[in-house]
Amino acid sequence: MSIMIITQRKEIAPWVKALQERRPALEIRVYPDGGNYDDVTFALAWNHPLGAFREFRNLKCIASMGAGVDHIMKDPDLPEDAVITKVTDENLTNDMAAFTLGLVLQHVRGLSEYEAQQRQHIWRRKAYKRAEDVTVGVMGMGVLGAHVARVLRQTGFRVNGWATAAKPMEGIKVYAGEGELSAFLAQSDILICLLPLTKETAGILNRGTFGKLPKGAYVINVARGEHLVDEDLLYMLDAGHLSGASLDVFREEPLPAGHPFWRHPRIHITPHIASVTDPETVVPQILDNYDRLQRNEPLINVVSRQKGY
Incomplete structure (x- = not known):
């Protein structure tokens, strides 16, 4: 299994490093990775290219890399069955x-x-x-x-x-x-x-x-x-x-x-610096949700699609 990182703005290297340090055996892929998307069930996203999620037919969770989720919710092709989560830190x-x-x-x-x-x-x-x-x-x-x-x-x-x-x-x-x-x-x-x-x-x-x-x-x-x-x-x-x-x-x-x-x-x-996500502190909760997904357990920090947050 793997985690797919999909972003246009976040610096990816710190996220890959934080994930690999805590879970060396986990495959970390970065969109647009050329591999098979059918085995991807968990995506870590921030300001992704709109429409990118439709390429993943078996996506079950879209995890925001920050506290906000509007960048995810605005996608008209958001998979209906995917759970959306945010981070709290x-x-x-x-x-x-x-x-x-x-x-x-x-x-x-x-x-x-x-x-x-x-x-x-x-x-x-x-x-x-x-x-x-x-x-x-x-x-x-x-x-x-x-x-x-x-x-x-x-x-x-x-x-x-x-x-x-x-x-x-x-x-x-x-x-x-x-x-x-x-x-x-x-x-x-x-x-x-x-x-x-x-x-x-x-x-x-x-x-x-x-x-x-x-x-x-x-x-x-x-x-x-x-x-x-x-x-x-x-x-x-x-x-x-x-x-x-x-x-x-x-x-x-x-x-x-x-x-x-x-x-x-x-x-x-100021250049959007009021509060910046640190991968080192939030990766544990992202991996917790990844593990919960594999065990078919309820996820934490789930976002309401109806409310939009």
């Missing part, structure tokens, strides 16, 4: 929380403005708010979003969450569904998007959403580029309703050289 969760906390503090303390002042040799102090005077709204209360919300709350920020369904969290009010979105947005001085990308959430960061935020609100997107309507962000920034935005994800990556985000003075850009 404490390092990923902690990295995301540290990164978003850093962005929030950077905004609240005005560090980007001081960086700009330094380039102009300007010495000018700016008033700042304390954590307890700022409300952060976290969109998406899955594993990542819930942990980010808890870390921000522990740091002293007022924190609200928004999810498809209400969930109890100590010190954090979680708004639920479309009916409570407006109330959630109205209190969010800083809005963080950590939603899964689905048909329902694509384009949710738009002019209508931004218009319900308090004037001067700040937007952070560390989920997916497709959540954001680029033109609407630029409009609301230039209209003065939003004070700025930090973007780690984009509709096209790398971000094209001519994109207006690069030169906008109130947009902070």
Whole structure:
């Protein structure tokens, strides 16, 4: 038996190394391997070429190489009988929380403005708010979003969450569904998007959403580029309703050289590095699922096709 790696963006060598170190006898193949695809039942994928899965007639599991699965779910030729899984990793969760906390503090303390002042040799102090005077709204209360919300709350920020369904969290009010979105947005001085990308959430960061935020609100997107309507962000920034935005994800990556985000003075850009999967830490759970598949046992971290996450 074998594991087939199918990806267009991930660096493959670290994954092959991590898999072989833990399972030397297991055959690791990389698409488009020229061998017989009929014996492949387990695929490890990230941003695969759309339609590639239809070449594997006996595929039973498609394992995402990361926490996101939208890159798999968007394939119109997704095998109906294949189970889709994702990875969960404490390092990923902690990295995301540290990164978003850093962005929030950077905004609240005005560090980007001081960086700009330094380039102009300007010495000018700016008033700042304390954590307890700022409300952060976290969109998406899955594993990542819930942990980010808890870390921000522990740091002293007022924190609200928004999810498809209400969930109890100590010190954090979680708004639920479309009916409570407006109330959630109205209190969010800083809005963080950590939603899964689905048909329902694509384009949710738009002019209508931004218009319900308090004037001067700040937007952070560390989920997916497709959540954001680029033109609407630029409009609301230039209209003065939003004070700025930090973007780690984009509709096209790398971000094209001519994109207006690069030169906008109130947009902070990072190259999709908020939280990066380490093969060494997640390969054990991938091999666990591989073994479960061979034994016809239930897999872990299974994704709901209906929900899309």
